[in-house]
């Protein structure tokens with residue numbers, strides 16, 4: 304059974320078709336990337352898969368039709384649009400707070416993530432004083448905390464320097480080997496070439512496998 308199945312998923316707003324009968328399947332273990340220009344519908348597809356927007360058609364997770372108001376059926380780590388962080392906390396405190404909501408996350412994993420994303424040297428600095436790239440790394444670390452079955456990253460390389468992108472690529476592969484399936488929206492071709500096991504082209508709300 305596929306981890307994710309979309310059957311003719313459409314989204315219309317005020318007569319405008321934003322997603323147009325999107326049908327696709329994604330198996331567990333894949334690193335599926337949605338590519339496409341700005342405004343093509345990449346973020347909307349991620350939101351539709353998570354049940355964060357109302358759509359027509361069906362979204363199935365492990366064969367179970369996603370219904371409004373019901374809990375998402377698998378543990379998912381999510382970074383969509385700007386990272387949600389508490390500005391007055393440090394990077395470590397933000398991760399520790401989130402860890403309380405997840406099963407079996409310990410200090411070791413938090414420290415490993417801080418090191419992987421070069422955040423330990425932010426020490427006692429509060430997030431409100433972080434640069435754009437530092438915020439982005441914290442958002443990614445939050446999504447990767449707990450090694451969720453599904454990890455969703457929207458434009459993860461935004462604001463990252465080349466070395467940080469390399470670290471991200473390495474960590475995505477590491478977690479994928481530990482069993483995480485990734486859904487990623489990105490227009491960064493170099494990054495996509497390094498991570499994607501499947502590619503989907505998004506164009507004006509339509510999705511085709513590339």
Ligand SMILES: Nc1ncnc2c1ncn2[C@@H]1O[C@H](COP(=O)(O)OP(=O)(O)OP(=O)(O)O)[C@@H](O)[C@H]1O
Nearest residue numbers: 316321339340341342343344345346347348488490
């Ligand atoms: N709530 C909404 N109401 C009306 N239009 C919307 C809404 N959300 C998104 N859109 C429109 O849907 C289209 C697709 O948006 P989406 O955010 O999915 O693009 P994207 O491919 O992720 O773009 P980017 O690369 O810029 O992040 C855009 O034209 C956007 O303006």
